[in-house]
Amino acid sequence: MLELKDVHTYYGNIHALKGISITVNDGEIVTLIGSNGAGKSTTLRTIQGLNKPRTGTIVLDGVELEKLPAHEIAGLGVAQSPEGRMIFPRMTVLENLEMGAYARKDLTTYKADMEHVFDLFPRLKERIGQKGGTLSGGEQQMLAMGRALMAKPKILLLDEPSMGLAPLLVELIFDIIKKLNEEGTTILLVEQNALMALSIASRGYVLQTGEIILSDTAENLKNNEMVQKSYLGVE
Amino acid sequence: MRHIRTGVLFGVIAGLLTFLFSGWSVAVMGLFAGVGLGLALESRLDRGSPSNLAKQVLPAALTAGAILLVLSLFQNFVVQPAIGKPSSYGNVFVPANIIGVIAIIALTMITASFRGLEEKWEKRAKMILLAVVAIAFPFIDTFTGLRWTSNVIFALIFVILGLGLNIVVGYAGLLDLGYAAFFAIGAYTTGILSSPQHNIYMNFWLVIWIAAGMAAIWGLMLGAPTLPLRGDYLAIVTLGFGEIIPVLFRNLIDVTINEPLTCWIIPGIQKMFGATSTVACINLVNHMDITAGERGINPIGRPSFFGYEFQSNNPTPWYFLIMAIILLSVFIIQRLHKSRMGRAWMAIREDELAAAQMGIDPIRTKLAAFAMGAAFSGFAGAFYAAYIRGIFPSVFDFSASIIILCVVILGGIGNINGVIVGGLVIMTADRLFLPALKDFLKGLMDFTVLPSLASNPTLQSIVAQNANPILYRFLLFGLTLVIMMAVRPEGLIPSAQMRAELHKDEEVVIDVEDNQKSKAKKG
Numbered sequence A: 001m002l003e004l005k006d007v008h009t010y011y012g013n014i015h016a017l018k019g020i021s022i023t024v025n026d027g028e029i030v031t032l033i034g035s036n037g038a039g040k041s042t043t044l045r046t047i048q049g050l051n052k053p054r055t056g057t058i059v060l061d062g063v064e065l066e067k068l069p070a071h072e073i074a075g076l077g078v079a080q081s082p083e084g085r086m087i088f089p090r091m092t093v094l095e096n097l098e099m100g101a102y103a104r105k106d107l108t109t110y111k112a113d114m115e116h117v118f119d120l121f122p123r124l125k126e127r128i129g130q131k132g133g134t135l136s137g138g139e140q141q142m143l144a145m146g147r148a149l150m151a152k153p154k155i156l157l158l159d160e161p162s163m164g165l166a167p168l169l170v171e172l173i174f175d176i177i178k179k180l181n182e183e184g185t186t187i188l189l190v191e192q193n194a195l196m197a198l199s200i201a202s203r204g205y206v207l208q209t210g211e212i213i214l215s216d217t218a219e220n221l222k223n224n225e226m227v228q229k230s231y232l233g234v235e
Numbered sequence B: 001m002r003h004i005r006t007g008v009l010f011g012v013i014a015g016l017l018t019f020l021f022s023g024w025s026v027a028v029m030g031l032f033a034g035v036g037l038g039l040a041l042e043s044r045l046d047r048g049s050p051s052n053l054a055k056q057v058l059p060a061a062l063t064a065g066a067i068l069l070v071l072s073l074f075q076n077f078v079v080q081p082a083i084g085k086p087s088s089y090g091n092v093f094v095p096a097n098i099i100g101v102i103a104i105i106a107l108t109m110i111t112a113s114f115r116g117l118e119e120k121w122e123k124r125a126k127m128i129l130l131a132v133v134a135i136a137f138p139f140i141d142t143f144t145g146l147r148w149t150s151n152v153i154f155a156l157i158f159v160i161l162g163l164g165l166n167i168v169v170g171y172a173g174l175l176d177l178g179y180a181a182f183f184a185i186g187a188y189t190t191g192i193l194s195s196p197q198h199n200i201y202m203n204f205w206l207v208i209w210i211a212a213g214m215a216a217i218w219g220l221m222l223g224a225p226t227l228p229l230r231g232d233y234l235a236i237v238t239l240g241f242g243e244i245i246p247v248l249f250r251n252l253i254d255v256t257i258n259e260p261l262t263c264w265i266i267p268g269i270q271k272m273f274g275a276t277s278t279v280a281c282i283n284l285v286n287h288m289d290i291t292a293g294e295r296g297i298n299p300i301g302r303p304s305f306f307g308y309e310f311q312s313n314n315p316t317p318w319y320f321l322i323m324a325i326i327l328l329s330v331f332i333i334q335r336l337h338k339s340r341m342g343r344a345w346m347a348i349r350e351d352e353l354a355a356a357q358m359g360i361d362p363i364r365t366k367l368a369a370f371a372m373g374a375a376f377s378g379f380a381g382a383f384y385a386a387y388i389r390g391i392f393p394s395v396f397d398f399s400a401s402i403i404i405l406c407v408v409i410l411g412g413i414g415n416i417n418g419v420i421v422g423g424l425v426i427m428t429a430d431r432l433f434l435p436a437l438k439d440f441l442k443g444l445m446d447f448t449v450l451p452s453l454a455s456n457p458t459l460q461s462i463v464a465q466n467a468n469p470i471l472y473r474f475l476l477f478g479l480t481l482v483i484m485m486a487v488r489p490e491g492l493i494p495s496a497q498m499r500a501e502l503h504k505d506e507e508v509v510i511d512v513e514d515n516q517k518s519k520a521k522k523g
């Protein structure tokens, strides 16, 4: 459904993505792993139109995204839980979630979706009237994911959802990602925590300094010697 | 204790203001201070039975009443002689003080007791009270001979300007330092379309919409190339625009527009081939004086209403007209704020990138805020032009933009009620209290201070020359801002969001990372 072909993205002179090709099929969890500065966030930002690729194509269900502005891409069903969460600090939890549904045309299941988000993250329901900026880091992560879900996206982009969270909370978040996928959401997951990511993904790509150096099923990647050494901490 | 402190504050302010106006002013001050004090206390009270609430605020009301009375008596018997006016007795003084004291006490208690009503009715009761005060004001003003209405109208013009700018700055978070430019465009549109300047006399009720539309169009034209800029850059561009517009109006006095094809292009080509020009230059506009420069445009046509033409010497109809415009504006702005566009403005203000990720088009959203904000200053400009009957470029310079910005900030950024109060306070202070203070000080100087300095002529002349508060207008203004920002940075009546933002320490403390609990809940 989503296909990146030979995507090059620059920040000024910095060549951040050097010809990336990624495919995400319907119903999959695909993970993008790589160390700091490899270009993972840039990839997601490029898909979402926040950075424009200089060359290459990005196609979602037959629609070319690479020329569209970010807000139109959101309208086509791409939602992201971004790095750094980027929630609206002065809006309440509820208002943040409502903003998530801003681009939706079909609001028939709006109420049910809101309930669903609260089922996944009961914590958000407890904090429903609290300002986003006063939430704890974990709660902000839940809010960012909940907000992305409220868009009822065709594809959900998750940028390091486990970053900075306590281990128990990381497990909870990964449980939820798995659950979401089982319910039919297609997910592109960016993680530094490669072990966790590969354990729930079906396929994965390894990114290094803006290039894909490996792509395989999650199972094979887990057993790959190079991956084990560089990303899984196996000696 | 806190209530009494508020009571003291209102009593002292009302009492001191009677120094400036004397006569009936104590009654009018009692009325306003009573409503103000009542509203200030009301929001802080716990709900309860109305009579109980009235009792709760009684000490504060009595304190305010007593202070008002004492200051008013002091004014009459001590201050009046000191400024060279006779103390008054009998037919104004007695009833004015009785009414003033009763008004401040009774209205404080009545207003505070609204808290005992059901929330819906509480709101309505407050609205009705304010409506009654607003409607009664010009009649009370005429009856008491205070003649405040024409200056209050100025304050109300700035209320509209504040409301418009609040859309741009408060809702969408775009710092506009040249907002008076749109005010000017509204005023000049009105001037040009209903004055002898061009012998066009359009009906005011039509022109006011054209002025608003014109301002909005200019808002779009300015916004389109500049709104992609962020923060500081935008502020600087708007600053420049605000400077350019008055200069433009000052200089559009000799405008000639030639049709380029016949005047330059064809003759130019002919010349290139050595031929002499054969086409007659089509001259579209020839030496036209569009804006009359420094002389200004006047007289500008006045509105008429079912055969009644508004007059300069009777401010009451103008007062109700501007009130109607404000009501309409508030209604529209409230709708806008709650609309999809209003939510988009909020999102853009919070985080532009995140907003784009939500599917909000940042440019279009900001443009809408700019155009809407400009449209309201177009209303204000049209009213201003018709009310003053003449417009001059110097009115719309940088200081006007800054004053409007201060109305928004001082009142409470992002809050309609705050902006209204801000506009009233700043502009009545500027147009009503400062001139009155000047007269007051002059009296005090001539009759008390200067004679006592007779032994030192140098000092006497220095004091005499500098005892004019109008000279310190901007100093006082700046001082007020500095004090406000130090004491109450969220404005007089802040929006809930600003309050939360600026007083984080007062908010409920939120527990950190209590993930066990949520995990347990889930499992």
Ligand SMILES: Nc1ncnc2c1ncn2[C@@H]1O[C@H](COP(=O)(O)OP(=O)(O)O)[C@@H](O)[C@H]1O
Pocket (backbone or CB within 6 Å): A011, A014, A016, A034, A035, A036, A037, A038, A039, A040, A041, A042, A043
């Ligand atoms: N806004 C930016 N301006 C310039 N360079 C950037 C910017 N954002 C990221 N980069 C650079 O692009 C590269 C990829 O960054 P990023 O996609 O954030 O990596 P990752 O998410 O994998 O840690 C890095 O070298 C980083 O320094």
Ligand SMILES: [Mg+2]
Pocket (backbone or CB within 6 Å): A040, A041, A042, A083
């Ligand atoms: Mg990253």
